[in-house]
Amino acid sequence: MRIVQKFGGTSVGSIDRIRKTADIVAAELARGHQLAVVVSAMSGETNRLIEMAHELSPCPAERELDALVATGEQVTAALLAIELQQRGIDARSFTGGQAGFRTDSSHVRARIQRIECEHLVRCLEQGRVAVVTGFQGIDEAGNITTLGRGGSDTSAVALAVAIGADVCDIYTDVDGIYTADPRVVAGARKLDRISYEEMLELASLGAKVLQTRSVELAMRYGMPVHLRSSFHPVPGTMVTSEEESMERASISGVAYNRDEAKITIKGIPDHPGIAANVFGPVAEAGINVDVIVQNISEHGLTDITFTVPRSDYNKTMELMQQVCRDMKARSVSGDDSVAKVSIVGVGMRSHSGVAKKMFEVLAAEGINIQMITTSEIKITVVIDEKYVELAVRALHSAFGLDREPGQRN
Amino acid sequence: MRIVQKFGGTSVGSIDRIRKTADIVAAELARGHQLAVVVSAMSGETNRLIEMAHELSPCPAERELDALVATGEQVTAALLAIELQQRGIDARSFTGGQAGFRTDSSHVRARIQRIECEHLVRCLEQGRVAVVTGFQGIDEAGNITTLGRGGSDTSAVALAVAIGADVCDIYTDVDGIYTADPRVVAGARKLDRISYEEMLELASLGAKVLQTRSVELAMRYGMPVHLRSSFHPVPGTMVTSEEESMERASISGVAYNRDEAKITIKGIPDHPGIAANVFGPVAEAGINVDVIVQNISEHGLTDITFTVPRSDYNKTMELMQQVCRDMKARSVSGDDSVAKVSIVGVGMRSHSGVAKKMFEVLAAEGINIQMITTSEIKITVVIDEKYVELAVRALHSAFGLDREPGQRN
Numbered sequence: 064m065r066i067v068q069k070f071g072g073t074s075v076g077s078i079d080r081i082r083k084t085a086d087i088v089a090a091e092l093a094r095g096h097q098l099a100v101v102v103s104a105m106s107g108e109t110n111r112l113i114e115m116a117h118e119l120s121p122c123p124a125e126r127e128l129d130a131l132v133a134t135g136e137q138v139t140a141a142l143l144a145i146e147l148q149q150r151g152i153d154a155r156s157f158t159g160g161q162a163g164f165r166t167d168s169s170h171v172r173a174r175i176q177r178i179e180c181e182h183l184v185r186c187l188e189q190g191r192v193a194v195v196t197g198f199q200g201i202d203e204a205g206n207i208t209t210l211g212r213g214g215s216d217t218s219a220v221a222l223a224v225a226i227g228a229d230v231c232d233i234y235t236d237v238d239g240i241y242t243a244d245p246r247v248v249a250g251a252r253k254l255d256r257i258s259y260e261e262m263l264e265l266a267s268l269g270a271k272v273l274q275t276r277s278v279e280l281a282m283r284y285g286m287p288v289h290l291r292s293s294f295h296p297v298p299g300t301m302v303t304s305e306e307e308s309m310e311r312a313s314i315s316g317v318a319y320n321r322d323e324a325k326i327t328i329k330g331i332p333d334h335p336g337i338a339a340n341v342f343g344p345v346a347e348a349g350i351n352v353d354v355i356v357q358n359i360s361e362h363g364l365t366d367i368t369f370t371v372p373r374s375d376y377n378k379t380m381e382l383m384q385q386v387c388r389d390m391k392a393r394s395v396s397g398d399d400s401v402a403k404v405s406i407v408g409v410g411m412r413s414h415s416g417v418a419k420k421m422f423e424v425l426a427a428e429g430i431n432i433q434m435i436t437t438s439e440i441k442i443t444v445v446i447d448e449k450y451v452e453l454a455v456r457a458l459h460s461a462f463g464l465d466r467e468p469g470q471r472n
Numbered sequence: 473m474r475i476v477q478k479f480g481g482t483s484v485g486s487i488d489r490i491r492k493t494a495d496i497v498a499a500e501l502a503r504g505h506q507l508a509v510v511v512s513a514m515s516g517e518t519n520r521l522i523e524m525a526h527e528l529s530p531c532p533a534e535r536e537l538d539a540l541v542a543t544g545e546q547v548t549a550a551l552l553a554i555e556l557q558q559r560g561i562d563a564r565s566f567t568g569g570q571a572g573f574r575t576d577s578s579h580v581r582a583r584i585q586r587i588e589c590e591h592l593v594r595c596l597e598q599g600r601v602a603v604v605t606g607f608q609g610i611d612e613a614g615n616i617t618t619l620g621r622g623g624s625d626t627s628a629v630a631l632a633v634a635i636g637a638d639v640c641d642i643y644t645d646v647d648g649i650y651t652a653d654p655r656v657v658a659g660a661r662k663l664d665r666i667s668y669e670e671m672l673e674l675a676s677l678g679a680k681v682l683q684t685r686s687v688e689l690a691m692r693y694g695m696p697v698h699l700r701s702s703f704h705p706v707p708g709t710m711v712t713s714e715e716e717s718m719e720r721a722s723i724s725g726v727a728y729n730r731d732e733a734k735i736t737i738k739g740i741p742d743h744p745g746i747a748a749n750v751f752g753p754v755a756e757a758g759i760n761v762d763v764i765v766q767n768i769s770e771h772g773l774t775d776i777t778f779t780v781p782r783s784d785y786n787k788t789m790e791l792m793q794q795v796c797r798d799m800k801a802r803s804v805s806g807d808d809s810v811a812k813v814s815i816v817g818v819g820m821r822s823h824s825g826v827a828k829k830m831f832e833v834l835a836a837e838g839i840n841i842q843m844i845t846t847s848e849i850k851i852t853v854v855i856d857e858k859y860v861e862l863a864v865r866a867l868h869s870a871f872g873l874d875r876e877p878g879q880r881n
Contacts, residue, residue, distance in 0.1 A: 078527045115551060118487045120558035127557070130565050131550035134543035141540035142524060148536070149529035156539050161614055205570055 064229040065097040065187065069197065069219035072106035073236050074293040075139045085146040087234065087293060088192060092152060097187040099226060101197045101219040102143055104135025125170035129199070129209045133159070136196035136215070144194045154192040157183060159207070162193070163225075164200030164218065166208045173208035175200060175217070178225035187226070195222065216277035224284040231281065231288045237272060238292035239300035240265065242464035243317040247455050250465030254315060255298070258305040261315050264407045264441040278302065305409050313417055314408030317458045319451050321402045323353070324376035325433065326383055327368040330393025333360040340390055341367055344382045350375040354403070354436045354445060364393070368434060370445060373399055401433060402451045405443040406458055418442050424461045430454055473638040474506040474596065478606065478628035481515035482645050483702040484548045494555040496643065496702060497601060501561060506596040508635060510606045510628040511552055513544025534579035538608070538618045542568070545605035545624070553603045563601040566592060568616070571602070572634075573609030573627065575617045582617035584609060584626070587634035596635065604631060625686035633693040640690065640697045646681060647701035648709035649674065651873035652726040656864050659874030663724060664707070667714040670724050673816045673850040687711065714818050722826055723817030726867045728860050730811045732762070733785035734842065735792055736777040739802025742769040749799055750776055753791045759784040763812070763845045763854060773802070777843060779854060782808055810842060811860045814852040815867055827851050833870045839863055 068091065070084050084102075092098055112132050116123040123131075140156035147154035163179035186193050197215025202208050210217055216233060223231035238253065240262070245251040257265075259282035266275045272290060281288045281302065291299030331337055338357070345352055355369040371379050376399045383395045411417045421442055425432060430453065434445035446454060459465060477500065479493050493511075501507055521541050525532040532540075549565035556563035572588035595602050606624025611617050619626055625642060632640035647662065649671070654660040666674075668691035675684045681699060690697045690711065700708030740746055747766070754761055764778040780788050785808040792804045820826045830851055834841060839862065843854035855863060868874060 078524060081528065112547065115487060115547075116554050119490065119551060119555045123554040124557040127550040127553045127565055130567070131547055131554075134546050137543050137546075138521065138524075138540055141536040142528060144536045145525050145532040145540070146528045148533040155533075156536055158539070158616075207567075 065099075065226060066091060067099045067101060067219050067223040067226070067228045067231045069101040069215060069231065069233045070103065070293060071215065071233075071235050072103040072108075074234050075102055075104075075143065076106035078142075081139070081142050081146055084143060084234075084293065085150065087296070088143075088147060089150060089152060090296075092192060097190075099183065099187060099193045099195060099222060099228070100143065101195050101215060101222060102136060102139045103197050103215040104132070105139055108135040108138070126206060129170045129173075130207045133196070133199045133207045133209060136198055140194045140196045144192075147192055147194070152192055153190060154194055155186070156194045156196070158196050159199035159218070160201035160205070162195045162222070164221075166200040166202055166210070168202040168204070168206065168208065170206075170208055172211040173200065173202070175210065175221050178221060180222070180225045184226050210276075214274070214276075216274040217280060220277045220280045220286055220288065223286050224280070228286070231286055233273060233277075233288055233290050234293035235272060235290065236292065236294065237290075238295055238297060239290055240272065240302075241316065243455050243459045244319065247319075247452050248317070248459045248465075250459065252465060254300050256301045256303060257315055258409050259302060260305065260409055260440055261407050262302045264405070264438065265316070265318055273302070313410035314406045314462050314464070315410070316408070316464065317404065317406050317455050317462070319402060319404045319455050321448055321451060322373050323370050323401050323403050323445065323448075324373045324379075324397065324399035325368060325370050325401045325445060326376075326379055326395065326397040327366060328383060328387055328390075328392050328395050329366045330364045331367060331390055332392070333363055333365040337365070337390065338367070341383075341386055342369075344386060345371070345379060348375075348378060348382060350379055354434050354443065356434050356436070370401070370403070370434070400448045401445050402448040403443055403445055404451065404454045404458070405441050406462065407441045409440050411440050411442075420461065421458065424457050425454060428453055428457050474508075474635060475500060476508045476510060476628050476632040476635070476637045476640045478510040478624060478640065478642045479512065479702060480624065480642075480644050481512045481517075483643050484511055484513075484552065485515035487551075490548070490551050490555055493552060493643075493702060494559065496705070497552075497556060498559060498561060499705075501601060506599075508592065508596060508602045508604060508631060508637070509552065510604045510624060510631060511545060511548045512606050512624040513541070514548055517544040517547070535615060538579045538582075539616045542605070542608045542616045542618060545607055549603045549605045553601075556601055556603070561601055562599060563603055564595065565603045566605065568605050568608035568627070569610035569614070571604045571631070573630075575609040575611055575619070577611040577613070577615065577617065579615075579617055581620040582609065582611070584619065584630050587630060589631070589634045593635050619685075623683070623685075625683040626689060629686045629689045629693075629695055629697065632695050633689070637695070640695055642682060642686075642697055642699050643702035644681060644699065645701065645703065646699075647704055647706060648699055649681065649711075650725065652864050652868045653728065656728075656861050657726075657868045657874075660868065661874060663709050665710045665712060666724055667818050668711060669714065669818055669849055670816050671711045673814070673847065674725070674727055682711070722819035723815045723871050723873070724819070725817070725873065726813065726815050726864050726871070728811055728813045728864050730857055730860060731782050732779050732810050732812050732854065732857075733782045733788075733806065733808035734777060734779050734810045734854060735785075735788055735804065735806040736775060737792060737796055737799075737801050737804050738775045739773045740776060740799055741801070742772055742774040746774070746799065747776070750792075750795055751778075753795060754780070754788060757784075757787060757791060759788055763843050763852065765843050765845070779810070779812070779843070809857045810854050811857040812852055812854055813860065813863045813867070814850050815871065816850045818849050820849050820851075829870065830867060833866050834863055837862055837866050 144156040166173035197218040288302040553565040575582035606627040697711040
């Protein structure tokens, strides 16, 4: 097989971790596979570099930031290649540019345009391990670019697609995707498989396991992504297209996010454009609005409720006081102790009654639902934060997630 | 004017030092000059990177070492460009490859073959400051190479030659070349000018101010090199061709080096090849032999005396015990408390009696000369270390170096 392996910052965060990563590479190589290894910067290194830049300038030139932070992965790639060669393995490091990553010129948030990987493929065919810096490339003019935070996952998947790999193994500090957070639900089970769509919904719920961009890319090209632990040599969770998933249960998992705050503006005189008036200032402040609910208009007045990350709560409340005055709305209120709980599953599409069951389960536990939002394969409710564990456990049990997929109702 | 400025590791060793370096760049730019700035890695950074590599392998792959340590200058170049842009100066960083440095493929000791500097020259002509990583380039296949320790001086001079600069300013932590070490001779004077040849002789005496390779390159292309302080904004010492030097005194300076040890093998049966027998094992051990004196043969036996760096004394003595046995020589003796004192000056060529005067001055002070070696513009003696200061002061005074050049005898 031809495999792309990707190791994140904690997997290469020290000399000792680099040795352990080399163990994993060596073991896969011994199985006769062709290997391209994509690495991140040592954990903490990117922040160290960015802090130096910020000591010099509150707003450092982005082209230079890219040249600066790109050194982080270059150091890791060289060190891992040194360790592999030390073991007699023919390995060599490649910068993004050397590996053929060509991007647009949007510094600090570049998009990969193509990968000119002929040279790298020749290396693999000769049995050489290619150690490639993630997160970076060069533009047409040869300037160093970076893909933005978390771009190493995207580098790995893009490289896997370009070289026609059979699978892209993403090594991380968790050993896969679970039906629920094992710290909350004792019976949570590791999923052997999950669909790209479900993975995207989980990522949007704050599961930091895999960058959304990389999942989208894998989905577009049908590249199987194997999420696995760099600490334990066991199979993780395979992210694949839905068709490859056997015997799907109606839902795959229960997720939650405590980092939520809720803001309500009441009694807004209803006319076209009020959403823009409310959310314009929030967007300009760089705050991500998540769930939005607008009530139907009554007596020409309407209410809007939305959630933001909890760290942006105070700032958003200030903005909304002003918006309230400008729009002559009645009042602004907020609550920074709410949480989101979601159930996710491609099986929802064909199983009716999933939403009804979810609401019944929560009601039976006496949990009040404050907001609801749904997508084709996800139902999210906003509830009081103190009920999070209760809600997650009740839903996990009610949907039979602690049993084998074939034995669920 | 078009100027190449080079800043070493201490000049960019901290965020604060980078700001001060930007002050110097900004001041030169304000004078209307075109500037290319060559930078080293932050002091200590190259060693930090190499130590990580050595933790992984006693003998790290050289191609990967180059990729690893090249990040050091890339960080500095990006940071300096950020600081310059922060001040409203149009600046951008260039890696060795981006600046057009093409080298051979001898990793960790590459030689510059050519500099494809059209792009960089266009930048300068547009009034943009080019900040270039010293010490590195790429080979024909695009692999990152480094020029070896101290290569940043060579990068700067080579770039100055390639872009047709008027001068190459080397900023360092000393403010020029002195007629003698000011710590030893109170009346030591800074030289306004020195010839390439003299500079080479001083470099070979252990003056770490300028890499020998860079001086040779400057001499070959007649590039004036201005050695100056990054701490004090005063003119330093201009290294130029001899013809440009006005009114030369017979000697330019007195230099010394304490880091010397002397070894003598006595009673070697004289036949062709004995020098190879003696110095072969030394060279194989990577030890640099400096002064060598061989006495004329007497009764078919000869003596050889030579000096090595003091840190290699014990190892060399061991090797010579073996050589002595193998060659059936009479004895080996050594002294690790000797020092070299030299007088240097292109004026020697036309002034006879310089050597005679030197020996007389030392004799008058009661200093015994143990070895003598001469070049066209340098006379070196090896003496007991305890007389070093006395010898340097006496020679400095006797040759009138504490007076203005025109007033010397």
